[in-house]
Amino acid sequence: MFKLIDKWMFRPVDASSLAVFRILFGGLILFESVNYGVFLCLDCMYRETDFLFKYHYFEWARLPPGHGLEWLFLVMGIAAVCVMLGFYYRLAIIVLTVTFIWHFLIDQALYLNHFYLAILFLVILIFLPAHKTWSLDARRNPEWASSLIPNWSRLWLGAQLEIVLLYAGFVKLNMDWLQLEPMRLWMNARSQDAAPIFQWMTQDWGIALSSYGVIALHLIGAPLLLWKRTRLFVFVVYTVFHIINTFVFDIGIFPWMTLAATLLLFDPDWPRQVLRWWNKRSRALNALEVASHSPSSASCLRPTFSRLKVAVAAAILTWLTLQLLVPLRHFYAPGNVAWNEDGHRFSWRMKLRSKRGWARFYVVAADGMREVIDPADHLNAKQVRKMACIPDLIWQFAGYLESQYSRPGSLDVKVYADTSCSLNTREPAPLIDRLVDLTAIPRDEPASNWVLPLSTPLPQNVF
Numbered sequence: 001m002f003k004l005i006d007k008w009m010f011r012p013v014d015a016s017s018l019a020v021f022r023i024l025f026g027g028l029i030l031f032e033s034v035n036y037g038v039f040l041c042l043d044c045m046y047r048e049t050d051f052l053f054k055y056h057y058f059e060w061a062r063l064p065p066g067h068g069l070e071w072l073f074l075v076m077g078i079a080a081v082c083v084m085l086g087f088y089y090r091l092a093i094i095v096l097t098v099t100f101i102w103h104f105l106i107d108q109a110l111y112l113n114h115f116y117l118a119i120l121f122l123v124i125l126i127f128l129p130a131h132k133t134w135s136l137d138a139r140r141n142p143e144w145a146s147s148l149i150p151n152w153s154r155l156w157l158g159a160q161l162e163i164v165l166l167y168a169g170f171v172k173l174n175m176d177w178l179q180l181e182p183m184r185l186w187m188n189a190r191s192q193d194a195a196p197i198f199q200w201m202t203q204d205w206g207i208a209l210s211s212y213g214v215i216a217l218h219l220i221g222a223p224l225l226l227w228k229r230t231r232l233f234v235f236v237v238y239t240v241f242h243i244i245n246t247f248v249f250d251i252g253i254f255p256w257m258t259l260a261a262t263l264l265l266f267d268p269d270w271p272r273q274v275l276r277w278w279n280k281r282s283r284a285l286n287a288l289e290v291a292s293h294s295p296s297s298a299s300c301l302r303p304t305f306s307r308l309k310v311a312v313a314a315a316i317l318t319w320l321t322l323q324l325l326v327p328l329r330h331f332y333a334p335g336n337v338a339w340n341e342d343g344h345r346f347s348w349r350m351k352l353r354s355k356r357g358w359a360r361f362y363v364v365a366a367d368g369m370r371e372v373i374d375p376a377d378h379l380n381a382k383q384v385r386k387m388a389c390i391p392d393l394i395w396q397f398a399g400y401l402e403s404q405y406s407r408p409g410s411l412d413v414k415v416y417a418d419t420s421c422s423l424n425t426r427e428p429a430p431l432i433d434r435l436v437d438l439t440a441i442p443r444d445e446p447a448s449n450w451v452l453p454l455s456t457p458l459p460q461n462v463f
Contacts, residue, residue, distance in 0.1 A: 002306075005313055009155065012148040014269035019086070019134040021157065024260040025121060026084035028253045029096060030077055036103070037073030046106060050378040051400045053108035053393050056443055061105035069106075075099050083125075086135020090126075097122040109386040109393060113350045114254030120160055120323075121261070128153045154264050156316050161261040162222055163323050167348035169218025171327075172211075174352075176338070176458055180204075181424040182354035183211045190248065198248060217241060225265050235262055249351065333446055339423055339431075339454040340447040341390050355389035357421030357428060363401055366411040373401060389421040389431060391447045398438035415439050426456040 036042070046052065046063055054061060064072055076099040082092035100122060104115050129149050131137045138145030176182070184207050187194075191202040200206040221237060224230040242255030267273065330343025337343050338353040361373040375384050375397060387393040398415040405413045415438050419431040429452070432438075436450045 009152040015133040015149040016271040022130040030080035033077035049380045086131035089131035165222035334448040340451045342447040357388040359419045362416045402439045429456045
């Protein structure tokens with residue numbers, strides 16, 4: 001078994017595919033840093049609010065003071081350029097990871113699945129020799145550079161991608177999605193604005209094809225990406241799928257990031273194959289090809305001690321095991337995860353539900369003081385919209401109100417919430433038990449203990 005693992009994970013392979021991913025991924029993070037730092041209204045998103053929501057155990061993450069957020073995106077952009085160029089790569093990838101995570105943690109209401117995926121890729125890249133070739137570091141240190149890397153460098157990223165793709169299909173095996181919701185809701189809303197080429201997606205047959213097709217694409221297509229005979233065909237299908245998603249939905253860099261990672265599932269030397277295809281007789285390419293098979297390059301990649309190999313294999317296996325288990329945690333929580341959100345985040349439940357609602361809060365003190373609070377008086381518009389149907393955010397805002405209305409030596413303050421939420425075209429229904437004092441609930445308590453169960457059925461639609 002050790003020999004098999006050694007051959008599978010530690011055999012030297014061409015480094016060019018990992019170098020291409022480094023360049024493409026760095027470029028996408030650069031795009032996001034420029035997009036946020038230059039084109040988006042940071043005041044509207046982060047500063048024009050009295051409260052920023054926090055992830056559990058990361059309550060310490062704070063908004064940088066003054067123009068610190070602009071500086072954060074500037075540093076992120078510079079680090080992304082250095083990662084692309086492979087210039088002081090180790091330092092650059094660590095700085096990029098820290099700044100990106102900091103931005104991610106500032107406001108939980110702005111959670112995005114593709115930002116979480118970017119963080120996973122960034123953390124993995126810290127440990128990969130992605131700058132061994134086609135980088136300024138390799139040019140600065142020719143004796144250190146190598147056109148070969150251990151195979152685990154590609155396998156780690158590729159396995160992470162496969163987990164995401166498989167879960168993206170698995171989570172859609174629920175009754176709402178199989179009844180074409182919320183896809184029907186989204187496409188009906190876009191029927192007037194959809195380009196002629198996408199009008200078929202606004203018809204019931206097209207909605208059904210899209211809903212069931214995406215399940216097949218992920219659950220069948222993702223494994224077929226591992227088979228050489230079907231890999232190119234499935235990649236083309238995925239490319240078409242992501243291009244359609246880009247035009248129909250606003251999902252940022254996620255399509256391009258997954259396509260860039262999918263290229264790692266091809267032959268390790270596919271970039272050199274493409275270059276040779278364009279110019280078979282180029283002396284430079286021939287020199288690269290000879291270098292890629294140099295025995296001296298291969299020998300430097302083999303760890304001296306087998307303990308190091310065991311440690312690397314164990315670390316990667318532990319990481320991937322956690323990635324497989326974390327998305328399943330909602331099965332241990334009672335209730336509908338799309339309703340109570342208990343285990344929704346970090347589980348690749350992407351484009352899976354549509355929720356609309358409102359929330360009103362009541363602050364009550366034992367001395368008779370009673371205040372009715374409109375969240376719009378304290379939060380920005382996006383926070384209000386997100387919070388209305390997410391119990392964890394409602395709980396956090398109740399805690400904020402408690403801190404605002406409590407005074408040293410005064411009587412305890414209680415906060416209640418009156419909420420109404422619609423899930424996937426259902427009739428609006430109360431989300432939070434109005435008789436529960438939210439300030440008395442610890443954050444670790446299961447949401448099912450204070451969130452009302454979902455009892456409203458999905459409207460029946462015949463197509």
